[in-house]
Amino acid sequence: MSDPVAVAARDLYMTYHNGGSDVHALRGVTLDVMPGEFLLLMGPSGSGKTTLVSILGGILTPTKGAVMACGFQLTSLRSRALARFRLLHVGFIFQGFNLFGALTARENVELALALKGAGKTDSRAQALALLDEVGLGDKSNRKPHDLSAGEKQRVAIARALAGSPPLIMADEPTASLDAENGRHVTELLRALAKSRGAAVLTVTHDPRIVDFADRIVRLEDGVLQA
Secondary structure, eight states, X not given: OOTTOSEEEEEEEEEEEETTEEEXXXXXXXXXXXXXXXXXXXXXXXXXXXXXXXXXXXXXXXXXXXXXXXXXXXXXXXXXXXXXXXXXXXXXXXXXXXXXXXXXXXXXXXXXXXXXXXXXXXXXXXXXXXXXXXXXXXXXXXXXXXXXXXXHHHHHHHHHTTTOOSEEEEESTTTTSOHHHHHHHHHHHHHHHHHHOOEEEEXXXXXXXXGGOSEEEEEETTEEEO
């Protein structure tokens, strides 16, 4: 588990207790994600994709196995240290955008920067630069209800990039978008992986975006397929 790997997962198992039975969400998953790589994680519903991404992003702790990310042994960290790891090292992008409706696009990004410790002046300048990078420099003062679905997802991407995290975890980022916007968002994520050297791991069911991937891995019944 050494550089240049951004994330290295070894022999991950995840078991949930459901009443009197056990549900095995992951069964011995081993996976490396490299800096600058745009990696798609695919598989049927219930195959363990979201569980795996949640473990790699420091949200969940596996039942068994180890994860090294950005030089941290995640499976050895306590909850407060994991929260700080997520804040400083991981940008999350969700299907539902998860923007604050009362805030403008700029303010949504500024808030993420402020949580990471940036000052007010710095936060504003960086937020504007990030929105410009995702093609929304002219819509920084608009609130989410004045933006299209594709534009909302671009704001979410700009927010995920706040503080230049080395890991980007995207869960179905194109599911709410039409074909054109889905393609634009995917092209943007891939370009950002290359320009920033971030490892971008994207969970998707969307066959329209497979041609953009550097690599595709597939989970079925908690097992990583060759």
